[in-house]
Amino acid sequence: MMKTNIVAATVVLLGLIGLGTDAQESKPKGKNPQLEVGNKIPDFTLKDDSGKDFKVSNYIGKKKLVIYFYPKDESSVCTKEACAFRDSYEEFKSTDAMIIGINSGTVQSHADFKKHHNLPFTLLSDPDNKVLKMFGVKDVMFLTGRETFLVDLDGKVVFKFKGMLKGDEHASSVLAFLKKK
Numbered sequence: 007m008m009k010t011n012i013v014a015a016t017v018v019l020l021g022l023i024g025l026g027t028d029a030q031e032s033k034p035k036g037k038n039p040q041l042e043v044g045n046k047i048p049d050f051t052l053k054d055d056s057g058k059d060f061k062v063s064n065y066i067g068k069k070k071l072v073i074y075f076y077p078k079d080e081s082s083v084c085t086k087e088a089c090a091f092r093d094s095y096e097e098f099k100s101t102d103a104m105i106i107g108i109n110s111g112t113v114q115s116h117a118d119f120k121k122h123h124n125l126p127f128t129l130l131s132d133p134d135n136k137v138l139k140m141f142g143v144k145d146v147m148f149l150t151g152r153e154t155f156l157v158d159l160d161g162k163v164v165f166k167f168k169g170m171l172k173g174d175e176h177a178s179s180v181l182a183f184l185k186k187k
Contacts, residue, residue, distance in 0.1 A: 040142030046161050047073070048140040052108070052130040055116035060106075060130055063161075070103040071157040072180055075138050076173070077149040079111045079119035079129075087152070087173030088125055094177050095126050101184040103156075108132050110150065146170045156180050 041047060047062065054060040065071060074091070076084045091098070091105050098105055105127035111119070116129035132138055135150060143151040154176040156165040167179045 040144070041155065041163050041166075043163050043166060045163050047071075047155070047157050047163060048137075050137045050140060052132055052137060053113050054131075055113060055120050055129040057113050060128060065104060066157075066161040067159050070101065070159065070184070072098060072103050072105045072154065073108065073141075073157060074106070074152075074154040074176055075108050075141065075143045075150065076152050077109060079109070079115045080122070083152070083171060083173040084109075085123065085173075087176055088119070089123055090174040090177035091127060092123065092125050094181055097181055098177075098184070101181075103184060104128070106130060108137060110135050110138075152176070154180055156183060 047066075049061075049063045051059050051061045062071070072091075074087070076087055078084055088107060091107070095105065106129075107116075107125075107127065108130045110133050111129075111131060112133070113131050116131055119125070120129055130137075138150060141153070141155065143153045145151055149170075152168070152170050152173060154167045155163050158164045165180060165183045167176050169175055
């Protein structure tokens, strides 16, 4: 009986902290509502891994955007996630999609991470997590969230994937969605 209660409580807790794997169908709440499928993404400008300004509106209408938020450069799950995007980079390119990774790390941290793992895509520095909050990505315990958004040519979210401990599944899930379109 005690084991059943512990298992049930664990399942509820995991659901509450967002360790699920798919888009959630929650309604936007508060001042940082979650972007849902069908919502337009906000316009933003951040520094890229070479210190240059990256303005997302310069790419809307030109490329599909795969925007993924991750907690930290060089952490185990984040490295698996980045390398999964790297390993399927050519497949993403063939679907006319551009990959963009975002977290609060510095430009230098991103440049080092990119070089260390031969990442062929853009990493953006969001030092105050302003863009993360604009997208409504929620913290999980003491870490910033891990969530990926696929944005169409009109600047609208067409697919979301959320899985805090499933970093390597973000690339495969988005790619599977792109390929079935």
